[in-house]
Amino acid sequence: xxxxxxxxxxxxxxxxxxxxxxxxxxxxxxxxxxxxxxxxxxxxxxxxxxxxxxxxxxxxxxxxxxxxxxxxxxxxxxxxxxxxxxxxxxxxxxxxxxxxxxxxxxxxxxxxxxxxxxxxxxxxxxxxxxxxxxxxxxxxxxxxxxxxxxxxxxxxxxxxxxxxxxxxxxxxxxxxxxxxxxxxxxxxxxxxxxxxxxxxxxxxxxxxxxxxxxxx
Amino acid sequence: xxxxxxxxxxxxxxxxxxxxxxxxxxxxxxxxxxxxxxxxxxxxxxxxxxxxxxxxxxxxxxxxxxxxxxxxxxxxxxxxxxxxxxxxxxxxxxxxxxxxxxxxxxxxxxxxxxxxxxxxxxxxxxxxxxxxxxxxxxxxxxxxxxxxxxxxxxxxxxxxxxxxxxxxxxxxxxxxxxxxxxxxxxxxxxxxxxxxxxxxxxxxxxxxxxxxxxxxxxxxxxxxxxxxxxxxxxxxxxxxxxxxxxxxxxxxxxxxxxxxxxxxxxxxxxxxxxxxxxxxxxxxxxxxxxxxxxxxxxxxxxxxxxxxxxxxxxxxxxxxxxxxxxxxxxxxxxxxxxxxxxxxxxxxxxxxxxxxxxxxxxxxxxxxxxxxxxxxxxxxxxxxxxxxxxxxxxxxxxxxxxxxxxxxxxxxxxxxxxxxxxxxxxxxxxxxxxxxxxxxxxxxxxxxxxxxxxxxxxxxxxxxxxxxxxxxxxxxxxxxxxxxxxxxxxxxxxxxxxxxxxxxxxxxxxxxxxxxxxxxxxxxxxxxxxxxxxxxxxxxxxxxxxxxxxxxxxxxxxxxxxxxxxxxxxxxxx
Numbered sequence: 133x134x135x136x137x138x139x140x141x142x143x144x145x146x147x148x149x150x151x152x153x154x155x156x157x158x159x160x161x162x163x164x165x166x167x168x169x170x171x172x173x174x175x176x177x178x179x180x181x182x183x184x185x186x187x188x189x190x191x192x193x194x195x196x197x198x199x200x201x202x203x204x205x206x207x208x209x210x211x212x213x214x215x216x217x218x219x220x221x222x223x224x225x226x227x228x229x230x231x232x233x234x235x236x237x238x239x240x241x242x243x244x245x246x247x248x249x250x251x252x253x254x255x256x257x258x259x260x261x262x263x264x265x266x267x268x269x270x271x272x273x274x275x276x277x278x279x280x281x282x283x284x285x286x287x288x289x290x291x292x293x294x295x296x297x298x299x300x301x302x303x304x305x306x307x308x309x310x311x312x313x314x315x316x317x318x319x320x321x322x323x324x325x326x327x328x329x330x331x332x333x334x335x336x337x338x339x340x341x342x343x344x345x346x347x348x
Numbered sequence: 349x350x351x352x353x354x355x356x357x358x359x360x361x362x363x364x365x366x367x368x369x370x371x372x373x374x375x376x377x378x379x380x381x382x383x384x385x386x387x388x389x390x391x392x393x394x395x396x397x398x399x400x401x402x403x404x405x406x407x408x409x410x411x412x413x414x415x416x417x418x419x420x421x422x423x424x425x426x427x428x429x430x431x432x433x434x435x436x437x438x439x440x441x442x443x444x445x446x447x448x449x450x451x452x453x454x455x456x457x458x459x460x461x462x463x464x465x466x467x468x469x470x471x472x473x474x475x476x477x478x479x480x481x482x483x484x485x486x487x488x489x490x491x492x493x494x495x496x497x498x499x500x501x502x503x504x505x506x507x508x509x510x511x512x513x514x515x516x517x518x519x520x521x522x523x524x525x526x527x528x529x530x531x532x533x534x535x536x537x538x539x540x541x542x543x544x545x546x547x548x549x550x551x552x553x554x555x556x557x558x559x560x561x562x563x564x565x566x567x568x569x570x571x572x573x574x575x576x577x578x579x580x581x582x583x584x585x586x587x588x589x590x591x592x593x594x595x596x597x598x599x600x601x602x603x604x605x606x607x608x609x610x611x612x613x614x615x616x617x618x619x620x621x622x623x624x625x626x627x628x629x630x631x632x633x634x635x636x637x638x639x640x641x642x643x644x645x646x647x648x649x650x651x652x653x654x655x656x657x658x659x660x661x662x663x664x665x666x667x668x669x670x671x672x673x674x675x676x677x678x679x680x681x682x683x684x685x686x687x688x689x690x691x692x693x694x695x696x697x698x699x700x701x702x703x704x705x706x707x708x709x710x711x712x713x714x715x716x717x718x719x720x721x722x723x724x725x726x727x728x729x730x731x732x733x734x735x736x737x738x739x740x741x742x743x744x745x746x747x748x749x750x751x752x753x754x755x756x757x758x759x760x761x762x763x764x765x766x767x768x769x770x771x772x773x774x775x776x777x778x779x780x781x782x783x784x785x786x787x788x789x790x791x792x793x794x795x796x797x798x799x800x801x802x803x804x805x806x807x808x809x810x811x812x813x814x815x816x817x818x819x820x821x822x823x824x825x826x827x828x829x830x831x832x833x834x835x836x837x838x839x840x841x842x843x844x845x846x847x848x849x850x851x852x853x854x855x856x857x858x859x860x861x862x863x864x865x866x867x868x869x870x871x872x873x874x875x876x877x878x879x880x881x882x883x884x885x886x887x888x889x890x891x892x893x894x895x896x897x898x899x900x901x902x903x904x905x906x907x908x909x910x911x912x913x914x915x916x917x918x919x920x921x922x
Contacts, residue, residue, distance in 0.1 A: 183465055185705070238467045239467065241466070241467075241701050241702060241703050241704050242704055243465075243466070243467075243703070244464060244465030244466050244703060244705055245464065245465055245705055246463060246464045246705045246708060246709060247462075247463055247464055247465065252457075252462065252463065255422060256401070256422065256453075256457060257401070259403070259421040259422055260401035260402070260403040260421070260422075260453065261401060261402040261403040262399055262400070262401050262402070263399055263400075263402045264398050264399035265394065265398070265399050265400060265402075266398060267393065267394055267395045267396075267397070281399070301609070301610065305610055309627070310708055311627055311655065311658040312658070312666055312711065312712075312715075313704075313707060313708045313711045313712075314700075314704045314707050314708070315704050315705075315708055316627050318704065319626075319627075320704060322704075322705060322708065325705075325708055325712075328708070328709065328712050329649075329669040330668065330669035330670065330715075330716045330719060330720065331669060331670065331671040333678070333712060333713055333716045334677065334678045334716065334720065337457075337458060337678050337679060337713075338678060338679065340454075340457045340458075341454050341457070341458075341679055342388075343400075343401065344401060344450050344453045344454050344457070345388075345390040345450060345454070345683065346388045346389075346390060346394065346396050346397055346400075347394040347396070347397030347398075347399055347400030347401070348396060348397035348398070348399075348400075
């Protein structure tokens with residue numbers, strides 16, 4: 133039933149119309165988007181994807197401000213259009229902040245993150261210049277000289293992969309604290325650590341070593 | 349971004365395009381499949397692949413320079429000087445420039461500096477600061493003493509009112525109440541189970557409002573076990589830290605993220621709402637208390653790192669993680685002698701202020717080596733005793749469990765705790781069709797698992813306990829599904845279980861304003877039995893002393909409940 137009473141219109145008899153549904157959907161989306169919780173929810177999660185598993189409160193606040201005002205200034209350069217929710221401003225506030233750029237920050241043992249498996253694989257492939265190459269030892273004429281590269285079922289082998297997350301909660305939760313080692317003692321978060329399991333460790337190590345030795 | 353080119357799914361029209369459908373490569377657990385025939389040989393020819401890493405170091409560069417270049421490209425320069433020296437010295441024995449460089453690459457990608465963005469500071473090894481080593485294999489304890497618990501997690505929130513529905517009830521027609529709240533009217537059937545699709549079982553409990561209940565039609569194996577007195581249910585159970593009603597539940601559970609998957613799933617595994625033993629799960633604490641009492645135990649997760657199994661560090665073995673195919677070996681065709689020892693050395697001890705992310709990688713890697721070597725050797729010796737009918741991934745998880753059980757004597761333990769999880773129970777839509785499909789798989793697993801355990805002669809020693817983070821709303825939503833709720837019903841089964849009864853308090857009414865003050869909106873029920881109810885007697889059966897501080901450690905909240913709510917060993921077991 134529509135929230136907008138429409139009893140005067142005998143054609144619809146007060147029932148929901150498509151227009152009502154559109155208005156109400158817009159209204160609820162605006163409610164979520166402009167909600168004061170939205171920026172504080174998004175910022176730490178996006179920061180974690182950029183490689184900062186435990187951003188400080190000040191750092192998060194700076195990101196929240198950039199998201200809400202749509203603008204971030206660094207070194208005299210201004211980023212973002214000034215409209216609420218501007219992702220350019222949000223991204224700039226994350227990667228240009230002193231916690232991301234100051235050389236001294238690397239001395240903090242809590243700085244940084246565990247790298248996610250798919251990014252480690254692509255780092256190796258890009259930096260070590262992976263290219264297709266058909267071995268001359270095969271029989272018969274070549275039907276193709278180059279191949280697109282797929283990574284099927286990569287998530288099952290190494291822990292994660294693009295567009296393959298098993299549920300809306302992605303591969304790992306933002307608040308995950310490892311259960312052993314120094315992060316357990318200090319209660320620092322490392323979402324990527326939750327997929328560093330025995331099978332995934334074996335998968336990525338075996339996969340990377342095999343790629344280096346055999347090309348696959 | 350450049351890397352997306354690699355990941356885009358160009359389809360090649362060639363018949364030579366590798367068939368990726370099988371997943372794991374045939375070449376030493378590689379990432380893809382091979383174009384031709386032959387064996388995998390590391391000789392720089394790459395005859396078994398469609399591509400390889402083309403990067404070559406500058407001509408006439410030294411190994412140290414090459415390692416520094418790799419450090420820059422792969423670790424942004426973080427590789428420590430110690431590790432560079434170790435890697436260079438390990439690879440210098442390789443016969444030619446190509447194999448030397450490949451050796452350098454391999455060792456760099458095993459380091460903590462590659463797997464994290466931490467700066468690392470290595471420590472001089474100090475034995476005193478090392479964590480207690482995993483307990484070595486001991487003389488095997490007598491097999492008669494062995495017990496195993498399989499914790500079967502149905503993740504997502506099972507619609508357990510359709511798993512165990514009312515059937516024949518008087519004086520209050522609870523079945524009718526159930527059908528009505530689940531949407532039955534003159535116009536529709538709703539999402540409740542019709543009687544002819546339920547398998548009737550006697551309640552055998554005069555305190556229940558029904559003399560019989562109905563199990564979902566796709567669970568005949570569970571029904572058979574119930575009638576054989578080897579399975580029981582606890583009704584209206586859910587996470588509670590203390591007794592609650594519809595009026596006060598928000599005050600009683602003020603620290604709990606009710607109705608959220610991750611919040612309730614975590615509470616279900618930890619059972620420690622006040623974090624008295626922060627970072628531990630109920631299973632891990634149970635194994636710790638056994639270890640302190642001199643009983644050796646192992647924990648296995650067959651679906652990823654699981655908080656249920658973690659105990660206090662140093663008080664027991666860390667859990668083994670396996671997958672549905674068993675144990676996977678690391679680097680079983682090494683390029684240099686003792687390569688795994690070099691890898692372990694690169695990931696060796698670090699100072700207390702060394703980057704935590706690298707330290708976590710390194711310690712997990714070392715742990716993986718230790719566990720994998722131990723378990724693989726033992727699993728290679730065992731085989732299945734029965735023919736399993738089901739072959740889906742859920743069934744394979746249970747197969748792995750039974751195979752691991754057979755290695756208990758070799759591992760020197762008399763207790764095993766297994767965590768098996770199947771997911772997809774979050775039925776916000778089409779609950780009827782989804783439950784038919786999923787309960788069929790549960791039934792397959794129970795049927796085949798029980799047959800195998802019986803054939804192994806372990807049936808009286810094995811107990812399976814089923815948990816899910818919450819039940820679902822009795823009131824349906826607009827997609828013929830149900831949403832997040834709270835109290836539901838769960839089961840346990842085993843050769844020593846005192847089955848054929850429905851324990852707990854199955855509710856009579858499902859509309860707000862009920863006499864028992866349990867009903868929230870949309871047919872969400874406040875539980876009357878905490879998860880501790882099933883755990884109490886099960887832990888006792890497993891060997892935890894019910895009196896004294898041990899049970900307080902395993903179930904820190906259990907004393908908040910009256911004793912008739914908790915079931916002890918004699919109520920749950922023969």
